[in-house]
Amino acid sequence: MPKRLALLGSTGSIGTQTLDVISRFPEEFKVEALTAGNNIRLLVQQAQKFLPDCVVIGNTLHYNQLKQALRDIPVKVYAGDEAIEQVVRGSNIDIVVASMVGYSGLRPTISAIKAGKKIALANKETLVVAGEIIKKIIKESGSKIIPVDSEHSAIFQCLAGESGNPVEKITLTASGGPFLNFTEEMLRRVKPHEALKHPNWDMGNKVTIDSASLMNKGLEVIEAKWLFDIPPEQIKVIIHPQSIIHSLVHFADGSVKAQLGVPDMRVPILYALSYPDRLSSDLPRLDLSKCPTLNFIEPDPSRFRNLALAYNALKQGGNMPCIMNAANEIAVIAFLAGKIGFLQMSDVVEFTMEKTEYLASPGLGFLETTNSNARKIAQNFINELLKKS
Amino acid sequence: MPKRLALLGSTGSIGTQTLDVISRFPEEFKVEALTAGNNIRLLVQQAQKFLPDCVVIGNTLHYNQLKQALRDIPVKVYAGDEAIEQVVRGSNIDIVVASMVGYSGLRPTISAIKAGKKIALANKETLVVAGEIIKKIIKESGSKIIPVDSEHSAIFQCLAGESGNPVEKITLTASGGPFLNFTEEMLRRVKPHEALKHPNWDMGNKVTIDSASLMNKGLEVIEAKWLFDIPPEQIKVIIHPQSIIHSLVHFADGSVKAQLGVPDMRVPILYALSYPDRLSSDLPRLDLSKCPTLNFIEPDPSRFRNLALAYNALKQGGNMPCIMNAANEIAVIAFLAGKIGFLQMSDVVEFTMEKTEYLASPGLGFLETTNSNARKIAQNFINELLKKS
Numbered sequence: 001m002p003k004r005l006a007l008l009g010s011t012g013s014i015g016t017q018t019l020d021v022i023s024r025f026p027e028e029f030k031v032e033a034l035t036a037g038n039n040i041r042l043l044v045q046q047a048q049k050f051l052p053d054c055v056v057i058g059n060t061l062h063y064n065q066l067k068q069a070l071r072d073i074p075v076k077v078y079a080g081d082e083a084i085e086q087v088v089r090g091s092n093i094d095i096v097v098a099s100m101v102g103y104s105g106l107r108p109t110i111s112a113i114k115a116g117k118k119i120a121l122a123n124k125e126t127l128v129v130a131g132e133i134i135k136k137i138i139k140e141s142g143s144k145i146i147p148v149d150s151e152h153s154a155i156f157q158c159l160a161g162e163s164g165n166p167v168e169k170i171t172l173t174a175s176g177g178p179f180l181n182f183t184e185e186m187l188r189r190v191k192p193h194e195a196l197k198h199p200n201w202d203m204g205n206k207v208t209i210d211s212a213s214l215m216n217k218g219l220e221v222i223e224a225k226w227l228f229d230i231p232p233e234q235i236k237v238i239i240h241p242q243s244i245i246h247s248l249v250h251f252a253d254g255s256v257k258a259q260l261g262v263p264d265m266r267v268p269i270l271y272a273l274s275y276p277d278r279l280s281s282d283l284p285r286l287d288l289s290k291c292p293t294l295n296f297i298e299p300d301p302s303r304f305r306n307l308a309l310a311y312n313a314l315k316q317g318g319n320m321p322c323i324m325n326a327a328n329e330i331a332v333i334a335f336l337a338g339k340i341g342f343l344q345m346s347d348v349v350e351f352t353m354e355k356t357e358y359l360a361s362p363g364l365g366f367l368e369t370t371n372s373n374a375r376k377i378a379q380n381f382i383n384e385l386l387k388k389s
Numbered sequence: 390m391p392k393r394l395a396l397l398g399s400t401g402s403i404g405t406q407t408l409d410v411i412s413r414f415p416e417e418f419k420v421e422a423l424t425a426g427n428n429i430r431l432l433v434q435q436a437q438k439f440l441p442d443c444v445v446i447g448n449t450l451h452y453n454q455l456k457q458a459l460r461d462i463p464v465k466v467y468a469g470d471e472a473i474e475q476v477v478r479g480s481n482i483d484i485v486v487a488s489m490v491g492y493s494g495l496r497p498t499i500s501a502i503k504a505g506k507k508i509a510l511a512n513k514e515t516l517v518v519a520g521e522i523i524k525k526i527i528k529e530s531g532s533k534i535i536p537v538d539s540e541h542s543a544i545f546q547c548l549a550g551e552s553g554n555p556v557e558k559i560t561l562t563a564s565g566g567p568f569l570n571f572t573e574e575m576l577r578r579v580k581p582h583e584a585l586k587h588p589n590w591d592m593g594n595k596v597t598i599d600s601a602s603l604m605n606k607g608l609e610v611i612e613a614k615w616l617f618d619i620p621p622e623q624i625k626v627i628i629h630p631q632s633i634i635h636s637l638v639h640f641a642d643g644s645v646k647a648q649l650g651v652p653d654m655r656v657p658i659l660y661a662l663s664y665p666d667r668l669s670s671d672l673p674r675l676d677l678s679k680c681p682t683l684n685f686i687e688p689d690p691s692r693f694r695n696l697a698l699a700y701n702a703l704k705q706g707g708n709m710p711c712i713m714n715a716a717n718e719i720a721v722i723a724f725l726a727g728k729i730g731f732l733q734m735s736d737v738v739e740f741t742m743e744k745t746e747y748l749a750s751p752g753l754g755f756l757e758t759t760n761s762n763a764r765k766i767a768q769n770f771i772n773e774l775l776k777k778s
Contacts, residue, residue, distance in 0.1 A: 157646060161550020165667040171677065238677050248649070248677075252669035254656045257546060260637070260645040267643045278554040280641035288560065288627050288637075294683040 002030040003273065006093045006117075008084065008108055009100035010046055011039035013204040014122040014148065014265060018097050019046060021270045024281060029273060033087045037104070038062065044069045051075065053092060056083045058104070081107060088112035095273065098123045099148070101206050102329055103371055106130060110364070116141040120272035122148035124219045129322040130367055131226030145227065146272040151220050152227055153268035154246035154259035159228070160276070166252035170230060172220055173240040173247050174299065175263075177212035179342075180241060184303055190342040192335060209332045213345055214299065218310025222321050225314055232314045237307060239297040244286065261286050305346040313353065318360040319370040320353060326374035327352030334382045344385065352378040391419040392662065395482045395506075397473065397497055399435055400428035402593040403488035403511040403537065403654065408435060410659045413670060418662060422476045426493070427451065433458045440464065442481060445472045447493070470496060477501040484662065487512045488537070490595050491718055492760055495519060499753070505530040509661035511537035513608045518711040519756055520615030534616065535661040540609050541616055542657035543635035543648035548617070549665070555641035559619060561609055562629040562636050563688065564652075566601035568731075569630060573692055579731040581724060598721045602734055603688065607699025611710050614703055621703045626696060628686040633675065650675050694735040702742065707749040708759040709742060715763035716741030723771045733774065741767040 005022065009015045015036070022029045031050040036043040037058040047055045047070055054076035057066050063079035070077055078087065085108050088096045096112035097120040098105055105123030110130070112119055114137055121127070127134060127145075138145065147153050151172045159167075178197055179187055195212040196205060210216035221235050246268075248258040261267050262284045270281055301308050306328075313324040331348035334340045340348065356374045359366055394411070398404045404425070411418045420439040425432040426447040436444045436459055443465035446455050452468035459466055467476065474497050477485045485501035486509040487494055494512030499519070501508055503526055510516070516523060516534075527534065536542050540561045548556075567586055568576055584601040585594060599605035610624050632652040639645050650656050651673045659670055690697050695717075702713040720737035723729045729737065745763045748755055 157644060159550075161548075161665075162667070166669050168669075168674075245647075250675070251667050253659055253663065253667040254650060254653070254670055254672040254674055255546065255660060255667070256649040256675050258634075258647045258649055260647055261643060264643070270642055271644060274642065276550075278551070278640050278642040278644070280555050280557075281643055283643040285557075285643055286639070286645050288685040289687045292685055294685075296677040296681055296683075298678045 002026075002028055004030050004032045004092055004094045005097060005273070006033035006035070006088050006090070006095070006112070007031060007097045007099065008035045008088065008105065009037070009098075009123075010034040011036040011042040012099055012101055013207070014099035014269070015097075016042075017265050018099060018269050018273075019050065021266050021273065022050070025279060028279060032092050033090070035084045035087065035100075035108075037100070040066050040069065047075050048073060054078060054087060056080075056087055058084060084108045085111040088117065089115040093117060095120055097148070097273075098126060101204055103129065103325065110134065110137065113137050113143040113145075114141055116143050119143060119145045120148050120269070121145045124149065124223050125325055127223045127226040128219050128325050129371070130364065131222070131321070132317075132361075133364060133367075135226060146275050147223075147227055148265075148268055148272045149220060149223070150263070150265060150268050151247040152224060153271055155224065155228060155249055157259045157271065158247075158249040158257040162249075162251070167228075167230065167234075168250045168252045169234040169236055170224060170228065171236045171238055171248040171250065172217060172224060173243070173245050174214065174217045174237055175211065175243045176239040176241050176297070176299075177214070179212055180239065182303070184343070187303060188341055188343050192338060195335070195342065205336065206329070206332055209335060210328070213306050213342065214304040215306040215310070215328050215345070215349075217299075218306050218313075219325065221307075221310055222314045232311055237299055239299050240295065241297075242291060242294050244291050244294055306349065309346065309349050309353065316358070318358060319362040319367055320358060322362070322367050322370045323353050323356045323358075323374040324349055326371045327378040330375050330378035330382065340382055340385060347385075348378050348381055351381045391415075391417055393419050393421045393481055393483045394486060394662070395422035395424070395477050395479070395484070395501070396420060396486045396488065397424050397477070397494065398426070398487075398489035398512075399423040400425040400431040401488055401490055402596070403658070404486075405431075406654050407486050407488060407658050407662075408439065410655050410662065411439070414668060417668060421481050422479070424473050424476065424489075424497075426489070429455050429458065436464050437462060443467060443476060445469075445476055447473060473497045474500040477506065478504040482506060484509055486537070486662075487515060490593055492518065492714065499523065499526065502526050502532040502534075503530055505532050508532060508534045509537050509658070510534045513538065513612050514714055516612045516615040517608050517714050518760070519753065520611070520710070521706075521750075522753060522756075524615060535664050536612075536616055537654075537657055537661045538609060538612070539652070539654060539657050540636040541613060542660055544613065544617060544638055546648045546660065547636075547638040547646040551638075551640070556617075556619065556623075557639045557641045558623040558625055559613060559617065560625045560627050560637040560639065561606060561613060562632070562634050563603060563606040563626055564600065564632045565628040565630050565686070565688075566603070568601055569628065569686075571692070573732070576692060577730055577732050581727060584724075584731065594725065595718070595721055598724060599717070602695050602731065603693040604695040604699070604717050604734070604738075606688075607695050607702075608714065610696075610699055611703045621700055626688055628688050629684065630686075631680060631683050633680050633683055695738065698735065698738055698742065705747070707747060708751040708756055709747060711751075711756050711759045712742050712745045712747075712763040713738055715760045716767040719764050719767035719771065729771055729774060736774075737767050737770055740770045
């Protein structure tokens, strides 16, 4: 019996790579549901190739066009966020691949967790925004999260067979992005197209900018806290420009385990889908003789402030990570639109974290409010910046 | 209840480091038996400190002196190889640490395996010489081998929680020893005192020379075959001069796991004793920010012939690894005595492998014969070399 999958965000970077993986294992995996936000053209192609039970387009304006395009194949067509939340609860779904980007991934992922589904989690914001709530729901529903992010997948793989053994710390590796050796002055003048060129990984625009600004690593630190139940002071970040060692677990006996591989998201995606088994694949192999040098460098907090902002958000807890994430989403949009500079993204985040109402134990409803308030505050701050310039 | 240990070769490098580990965990481990070959002075000190149930000195000539030295403490004193073999079978022993060096470790280790004891195996020669036989005995007795060698411990740790998952290959890392960048001409003129200076690891003389000549890695390749049931063509060696990554497992899904740490044998020793648990220790920690660079280099077979000789011995199987090991033990003694040059050690091994009678499925008795015949042939070859020079 193949595992039956719902793929949220199927037209994004992780979504398309997940379908690439699935297409290699037709006996093992069956796509039951595909969802996308707006990219009808690709969603139609995917539906034609994988013949799922249903497809959902998030933006309801596209419903008729999608329905029309798929009239010749036996697939149910739905639209809207409600439909996505319903589809992931379906009895025909074993694993939900949560690969929507940003805050919008939160609700459908929670819906799947409540239904006790196994979650292959690529959406960082779910745990960043609502980690505490998610942990409670998992306890009640018996759901299980398998991380897809290469760093968290690495930690997860290193913890296999180590149940109950004391962990001293974990180290998340960071490529350092394209601006690792830039001075502050150079960073100030970075253009969007430069930030979109990642040296190692092939990712979507939002994640690529976050990677260049180290906010991506900040989000991963917060995510790691919830995934592995480990306090912030035991989560370290080290710059590793080659992206070969994906992360490390330091056990309390002095032994360290790491997971390595070529920078290819399909390897952790496959692991999340096949876990706890591994499947023989023809994905690209790591050849150490072709990696003559691996480097490790402490991150520089003065040039990359986002990492410190993320640790602060995590230590404050409550709705602060939600505030940080919302502000960052707005800041990245403004940077990509050429409205603010690369370093000003951190200014936006810092200002919004100071000005948005803090609550130590928010429910989901208050997080919704926080998310929209923080976005407004961030946007107003950006507008003020634009007036001044 | 502490785990009760018999420590074979307690005065050697692994033996003393094992006692260092044990002294840090008095609640967890209790030394029941100590054995040594000749080093009475240290054996007496160890017995006084750890108060075992018994001590055994291999060389029977030392019995009276040992008995006399320990007359004031309540410890049984025995001498001779037979006594060692009996002691490891005792009902008061849970784990036998097999850390005798060389061929002489074989018989007591087999005795412990036959008695179904858990074996913390540091003696390479046990599996190199008699791997096939050992595997059969383990199946019958229910004994389990936990490797102590840092490389095999690394592989063993990476395989935790991966039962049944397909392994594509394993990579053993090698420091490359002190002569990594020596030309053939320079290698020819190496002196014993130079070969005894290992850049990373603190080991006994025999292992240090083997490490410089890469024969140590050759022995480890053969050992790995038996420990992990993996064919020679799936066992790779890569030079990693910093000795931080201790070895790697390449899974068939493209994911690689590695175990890392500072070069300190006490970490894998502790793991072998505490397995499957890990204990919190204050052993030295790996700090990646202090390891800015890790390098990987293909070994050069033309300058380090021992590695190819070991693969050949493994592929031929039968008594060939026993022949190789015996010849190498003689060659190392001759080199340390200044009788032959560094590169001539490989000549001795190669000649002996060609000239000693080969048997595809030898029993233990024939291996004894092989061992003594190969030593004679190696010694004669050395004598001929000396005549010529």
